[in-house]
Amino acid sequence: xVISQQSNSDLKTLDKFRKVNSTFPKxxxxxxxxxxxxKVFGWLCTYxxxxxxxxxxxxxxxxxxxSEEVELEDGDxxxxxxxxSFSRSCLQLGLKGGYDFLDGIxxxxxxxxxRRLFDIWHYYxxxxxxxxxxxxxxYTEAAHELYYKQIVEFKARLEEYLGIKxxxxxxxxxxxxxxxxxxxxxxxxxxxxxxxxxxxxxxxMEVLDASFRMPKELFNxxxxxxxxxxxxxxxxxxxxxxxxxxxxxxxxxEFLKCIEGQGALVVTDxxxxxxxxxxxxxxxxxxEPIIKSIxxxxxxxxxxxxxxxxDERFNRILALAxxxxxxxxxxxxxxxxVPYAHDLPLLRDRLQKIGxxxxxxxxxxxxxxxxxxQTRVQAFLEMLEAKKK
Amino acid sequence: MITSEDRRxxxxxxxRACRLISKMNPPRPExxxxxxxxxELLASYYKRLLQAQEKGDFIAAHTVxxxxxxxxxxxxxxxxxxxxxxxxxxxxxxxxEILSAGAELGLVPEICSPHRGLAGAFYLKSLPRPNVMLWSxxxxxNTAKSGELLMELNDCPGFFLDRPFQRSxxxxxxxxxxxxxxxxFLEKQSGKKMDWDKLSEFVARMDExxxxxxxxxxxxxxxxxxxxxxxxxKLLTIDYLFPGQPEATEYLKTLRDELADMVKNGKGAVADExxxxxxxxxxxxxLTGFLEKIFQEYGAVSVVEPxxxxxxxxxxxxxxxxxxVAKKSFLIPESRGMYGPLKQQSLDxxxxxxxxxxxxxxxxxxxxxxxxxxxxxxxxxxxLNEVDVPMLTxxxxxxxxxxxxxxxxxxxxxxxxxxxxxx
Numbered sequence: 001x002v003i004s005q006q007s008n009s010d011l012k013t014l015d016k017f018r019k020v021n022s023t024f025p026k027x028x029x030x031x032x033x034x035x036x037x038x039k040v041f042g043w044l045c046t047y048x049x050x051x052x053x054x055x056x057x058x059x060x061x062x063x064x065x066x067s068e069e070v071e072l073e074d075g076d077x078x079x080x081x082x083x084x085s086f087s088r089s090c091l092q093l094g095l096k097g098g099y100d101f102l103d104g105i106x107x108x109x110x111x112x113x114x115r116r117l118f119d120i121w122h123y124y125x126x127x128x129x130x131x132x133x134x135x136x137x138x139y140t141e142a143a144h145e146l147y148y149k150q151i152v153e154f155k156a157r158l159e160e161y162l163g164i165k166x167x168x169x170x171x172x173x174x175x176x177x178x179x180x181x182x183x184x185x186x187x188x189x190x191x192x193x194x195x196x197x198x199x200x201x202x203x204x205m206e207v208l209d210a211s212f213r214m215p216k217e218l219f220n221x222x223x224x225x226x227x228x229x230x231x232x233x234x235x236x237x238x239x240x241x242x243x244x245x246x247x248x249x250x251x252x253x254e255f256l257k258c259i260e261g262q263g264a265l266v267v268t269d270x271x272x273x274x275x276x277x278x279x280x281x282x283x284x285x286x287x288e289p290i291i292k293s294i295x296x297x298x299x300x301x302x303x304x305x306x307x308x309x310x311d312e313r314f315n316r317i318l319a320l321a322x323x324x325x326x327x328x329x330x331x332x333x334x335x336x337x338v339p340y341a342h343d344l345p346l347l348r349d350r351l352q353k354i355g356x357x358x359x360x361x362x363x364x365x366x367x368x369x370x371x372x373x374q375t376r377v378q379a380f381l382e383m384l385e386a387k388k389k
Numbered sequence: 390m391i392t393s394e395d396r397r398x399x400x401x402x403x404x405r406a407c408r409l410i411s412k413m414n415p416p417r418p419e420x421x422x423x424x425x426x427x428x429e430l431l432a433s434y435y436k437r438l439l440q441a442q443e444k445g446d447f448i449a450a451h452t453v454x455x456x457x458x459x460x461x462x463x464x465x466x467x468x469x470x471x472x473x474x475x476x477x478x479x480x481x482x483x484x485x486e487i488l489s490a491g492a493e494l495g496l497v498p499e500i501c502s503p504h505r506g507l508a509g510a511f512y513l514k515s516l517p518r519p520n521v522m523l524w525s526x527x528x529x530x531n532t533a534k535s536g537e538l539l540m541e542l543n544d545c546p547g548f549f550l551d552r553p554f555q556r557s558x559x560x561x562x563x564x565x566x567x568x569x570x571x572x573x574f575l576e577k578q579s580g581k582k583m584d585w586d587k588l589s590e591f592v593a594r595m596d597e598x599x600x601x602x603x604x605x606x607x608x609x610x611x612x613x614x615x616x617x618x619x620x621x622x623k624l625l626t627i628d629y630l631f632p633g634q635p636e637a638t639e640y641l642k643t644l645r646d647e648l649a650d651m652v653k654n655g656k657g658a659v660a661d662e663x664x665x666x667x668x669x670x671x672x673x674x675x676l677t678g679f680l681e682k683i684f685q686e687y688g689a690v691s692v693v694e695p696x697x698x699x700x701x702x703x704x705x706x707x708x709x710x711x712x713x714v715a716k717k718s719f720l721i722p723e724s725r726g727m728y729g730p731l732k733q734q735s736l737d738x739x740x741x742x743x744x745x746x747x748x749x750x751x752x753x754x755x756x757x758x759x760x761x762x763x764x765x766x767x768x769x770x771x772x773l774n775e776v777d778v779p780m781l782t783x784x785x786x787x788x789x790x791x792x793x794x795x796x797x798x799x800x801x802x803x804x805x806x807x808x809x810x811x812x
Contacts, residue, residue: 080755080763082499087764109554112530116764119731123768132730134554136563137526137533146553146563306530308549310537336499336760342534345495346541362497 011233013226014203017210024067025098029214033059039103039162042127044090044118046272046301047108047135049294051178051282052155054216055170056162062212063099064251064273065089069366078120084336085365086249087117094125104129104161106154111306111339129161137308139300148295155291171290175282177216184223185211185278188230192267193324196236201245201266202256208274209251239265241327241384246270246317246347248334249365258369259330262377268324270317276302305339313343314350321356328384329358330377334365357384399477399515400435400442406480407432417617419651423644427623430640431476434630441466442517447579450519450543452535454527454721455550456714458595458633459572462588463581468519470535472629474503474510475674478788484675487513488789494538501531501758502789508535511542521578522547523571527718528727529761548574554729556719564715588714589707591633595717596705598633601641603700606693608648610746613657614665614692615648618684619677620658621668621691624698663688664809667743667751667778669696669726669769670762673785679795680802687806693746695739696726696762726769727762736772743778750809751780752802756787779812781805 020027033040039058043050053060066089074095075088093099105127107118115132122130133150136143159166188207191198207226211219240263245256251273256266269275282297284290303313321329329351333340348358359380361373369377411428441448449460450468460467478484488502490509498505510516522545524536533549540547548571553560572583602624609616624644631637651657668691672680684690693699699722705713718724725735743751751773755763770780783801786792 078767080760080766082755082757082763083760112761112764115554115730116761120764120768122731132554134557134560136553137551138549142563142566143551146559149559306533308533308537308551333497338500338530338760339534341497341500342531342538344497346538348495360495 011199011203011226011229011235013222013229014206016222016225017207020210020214021067021206024209024213025064025093026101027213029218030059030061030101033215034101040101041104041106041129042099042102044105044107045110045114045135046277046304047110047298048106048133049151049154049298051171051174051294052151052158052166052291053106054177055166055174056158056164057170058103058162059215063090063094063105064209064212064249065093066366067209067252068254068368069364078124079116082336083116084113084248084334086334086337087113089365091117091120091125094121094127099125099127102127104131104158106131106133108133108135110135110304111337113337129158131157135306136299137306139307139312144296144299147299148292151291151295151298168290171294172284175284175290175294177220179281180220181211181216181223182278182281184220184227187227188223189268189275191230194236195325196238197265197267198230198233198235198237200237200256200260201243201269202253202260204266205251205253205256205274208277209253211277212251212273237265239263240381241265242267242325244268244270244317244321244324244326244329245332246329247332247340248337248363249273250332250334250363252366252368254368255332255363255373258373259377262374262381264377264381266330267326268320270302270313270320272304275320276304305343310343310346314347317347318350318354321351321354326356327388328380329356330380331358331360332363333360335362357387399481399483399510400439400517402481403435403473403476404432404439407435410480419615419656420617420620420644420647423640423647426640426643427627430627430631430636433636435476437466438468438517447521447581448517448519449521449523449575450539451523452525452527452532453629454532454718454723455523455525456568456632456718458588458591458714459568459575459583460523461632461634462584462591463572463575463579464584465575465579465581467630468517469629470507470524470539471503472626473516474506475788477510478506479674479677482675483510484788484790487515494542496538499758501529501756502786503758504531504535506788508538508542511539518543519545521545521575523550524548525550525552526728527552528723529759531758546574546578552718552728556729561712561715561719564718565711568711568714585710588710592705592710592713593633593707594635594638595633595713596703596707598628598637598641599700599703599705599720601638601645602628602698603703604645605641605648606699608645608652609692611652612665612747613655613659613662614690614746615651615656615658616690616692617658618681618689618691620644621694621698622671622674622677625671658690659685659688661688662690664749664806665690665692665747667692667739667746667748667773668694669751669753669780670756670759671697671787672752672754672783673790673798674787675790676785676795676798679799683799683802687803689806691752692748693742695722695742697722699725699738699742701738726765731765731768736768739769740772740776743773743776748778749812750805751778752805753780753782755782755784757784757792758786779805779808
């Protein structure tokens with residue numbers, strides 16, 4: 001069945017993910033963990049290895065802000081207006097008690113917004129355990145060695161705080177579990193390479209959002225069910241244009257719905273809430289400590305704009321554009337998200353060289369897409385259609 | 390077609406402006422020698438850049454807080470990128486032209502204006518083309534992300550120096566390794582060799598500079614305080630442009646001696662000192678004269694800048710020059726509030742300096758392009774309020790006058806002084 005982009009497909013398994021997201025930030029799965037007397041740790045950036053937290057018997061969940069654009073009075077007051085709305089939104093949610101279930105918060109020194117969010121959280125929100133990981137900006141062996149030592153130190157601090165030892169066997173199991181998630185998500189994305197994918201970009205984001213807010217054991221079960229359902233479904237989305245979304249952190253499916261509502265289909269992305277989160281597995285090796293394999297994966301993972309040289313990131317974006325047969329790229333950059341803003345002229349130039357146009361949108365975190373966004377997307381689609389002719 | 394003459398224009402204008410300002414603004418008698426030296430030094434920095442361009446000497450453009458001692462020790466001519474932008478704003482009033490060129494490149498207004506302006510200036514080919522671009526993550530995402538575009542604009546190679554976030558032994562070792570790699574890169578690109586004896590000499594002198602700045606700060610504790618508002622920015626400029634250099638030693642010694650005389654004679658920077666102000670972050674460069682007048686008018690003086698000039702530690706070791714250069718990047722006062730975890734110790738030092746310098750009030754210059762410093766505004770305000778020091782926050786931009794009209798700034802400051810008066 002070829003269906004229009006605006007329609008909601010009848011994927012029953014999606015409801016399970018939607019149910020998880022509907023109670024964010026205090027999802028039923030997180031509360032159940034707490035009821036069992038287990039610990040929950042929030043992480044702030046994709047350079048924090050979840051496997052370490054999981055292997056310690058705790059639940060790692062991602063700290064994100066409100067799922068919609070809201071007034072950020074507290075965020076503005078505590079972080080000032082010129083910090084990105086993602087940081088301000090997260091902090092405000094924290095200040096309002098949205099994350100009062102957390103036993104700890106772990107951040108990386110990834111960008112100014114994230115590190116200041118961590119600093120201010122530390123002083124104003126009563127979360128018992130705090131840890132920040134120095135994340136190098138390079139991929140050199142020395143950088144890997146430093147990051148490895150940082151992860152070893154993080155593990156030691158976690159062990160000390162929890163009064164446990166994290167065994168290698170537990171780490172291997174956690175790596176296998178998280179790799180399974182990554183493999184399943186890869187399968188989901190492979191379906192999006194089809195000429196008429198069976199799932200939209202907005203629906204995919206709903207799946208990914210849930211992945212941050214529930215145990216991976218259950219998430220993998222749900223995702224396997226979804227893949228099974230998709231394999232039997234005759235969903236086939238035809239669109240005016242195949243788009244890739246790149247840029248700042250973004251976790252609102254409504255924003256993608258707004259783009260897809262114009263007749264486009266988002267077939268892939270370069271976001272830390274999706275492709276950059278799951279794309280690379282941890283490859284265990286008998287020749288090195290497990291922590292080293294984990295740290296290597298996290299530093300080498302599909303890079304954030306913070307990393308140098310930026311061409312590592314650009315080249316992976318160009319590869320995605322080719323693999324997913326992308327007609328155009330939508331860059332959505334949150335105001336004051338400086339790493340991505342600096343990259344924009346360079347990325348535009350590189351995409352131009354392979355004939356892929358870019359639409360640059362300034363947004364705020366949580367936005368569901370304003371009339372202005374709709375108008376600009378519409379004009380962009382018209383341009384892409386004209387280009388095809 | 391852009392000619393080498395065009396590229397000279399802005400730098401030549403800065404050199405001319407330094408001489409003119411020096412002649413047109415008669416310095417206060419007590420600080421006559423140091424002020425004359427300051428403009429002479431600033432002119433010499435840019436004159437050297439012009440000469441390097443003419444002679445084809447190797448030029449390295451570098452971002453703020455970059456260890457330029459290394460460049461001096463290699464005989465490479467440095468070009469401090471951010472200082473160059475704000476000097477253009479301060480002396481030439483060229484902000485609109487270069488910021489608009491930055492916008493044309495696709496750099497959005499949320500990006501720090503000195504970086505946008507600099508990219509614009511290179512895009513317009515108004516500055517000498519560097520042979521290499523050097524940049525680091527000291528102190529923010531803007532510095533970390535600015536280098537690659539500048540490399541492309543200048544069609545030159547570059548090196549990114551990754552300065553780690555925290556101060557552990559592992560991280561200092563990593564930074565030492567980074568600096569070694571940078572030296573290898575520079576030796577390869579320039580054909581010049583590192584002169585290790587010179588680097589040791591500069592490290593020893595940098596240590597002396599830290600001690601001199603500490604002595605200057607001690608003198609500023611006096612009531613009345615002898616250091617004028619503009620002096621703070623001059624101190625920064627000298628520190629940024631001439632780290633470990635003999636001319637900076639001369640400047641700092643001269644300034645220290647002049648301030649010591651003033652203290653001895655009970656002379657203050659303002660005629661009748663009424664308000665002792667703690668300055669947090671940096672006021673707009675293009676408004677320094679304007680602000681100096683308001684401060685004079687109200688009998689106010691900036692007595693301490695804990696996030697910029699308050700050096701707490703020295704102890705650089707010339708026998709370990711690379712380790713010392715790495716260590717210095719963790720000692721700079723700016724790392725207290727700009728890069729690295731925001732530690733309780735930093736807040737305690739702010740409070741202690743409020744007491745030591747007998748501060749009546751604090752002014753936080755909320756530079757709109759500097760997200761990581763502005764994020765500390767509430768925390769610093771709450772901390773200072775605990776010791777009964779009120780803090781004023783002034784929105785501003787370092788180089789762009791369109792962000793906040795100067796009359797609005799004046800009004801805010803005047804209201805703050807009135808509030809202090811009532812207390």
